[in-house]
Amino acid sequence: MSHVEFPLAPALAASGWLNTPKPLSLDDFRGKPLLIYVFQMLCPACISHGLPQLARVANSFGDEIAIMGLHSVFEHHGVMGPEALQAFVHEYRLRFPIAIDRPAGRIPETMARWGFQGTPTLVLLDADGRVRMQHLGPLEDMKLGKMIGALLAETSENAVNSDNAAHRTSAAFERGDCDDMRCSL
Structure with a gap:
């Protein structure tokens, strides 16, 4: 089976x-899959589809997956500032961490760096911070759930393999098959 290398997610540029x-970085989310929801508070699809979908993901997967938002404004700049966003977050009872994309002209910095084409955009990172999916527009719950489930299974498998490797290394050390540079399994 061929091994596919997925790119590490670029750094966030949050104001x-x-x-x-x-302030957080993507490294703060390592160890479990991360769903990033890129939105604008005046985006109809973000409000009608994306926010309810995030609530369903949180209810379905709980602490198994991390969720964060990225408010990335590329239109109507004057009415979507930090104060308006705070009111929006309060009114919609959003509880997950939300980064405010750093303005950089018309297109905010993270949006440009990551190549987002608009909002809503869903980005799914694996437990190692690699981009596994980037999707513009609404995505069916079942498709998103399938992707999250696959990443959770992969994360669980990697943890088991890591535990097994640690056990094999520990056993090799106990047998005396280790020196200062390596252990023979």
Whole structure:
């Protein structure tokens, strides 16, 4: 079976954060899959489809998957500032961390860096921070659930393989098959 290499996600360029006591980086989410929801508060599909879908994902997967938002404004800049976003987050009772994409002219910095084509965009990262899916527009719940389930199974399999490797290394050390540079399994 061929091994596919997925690219590491580029860094976020956030000018601020909501729902978190400190600024975050993608590294803070490592260890479990991360669903990033890229939205604008005046985007009809973001409100009618994306936000309810995030609630369903959170209810279905709980703590098995991390969720964060990225408010990325590429139109109507004057009415979608941080104060308006805070009110929006409060009114819609959004509880997940939300990064505010750093303005950089018409197209915000993270949006340009990641190549987003608009909102809503869903990005799914694996537990190692690699981009596994980037999708513009609404995505059916079943398709998203299938992708998340596959990443969770992969994460679980990697954890088992890592535990087995650690056990084999520990056993090799106990047998005396280790020196300062390596252990023979």
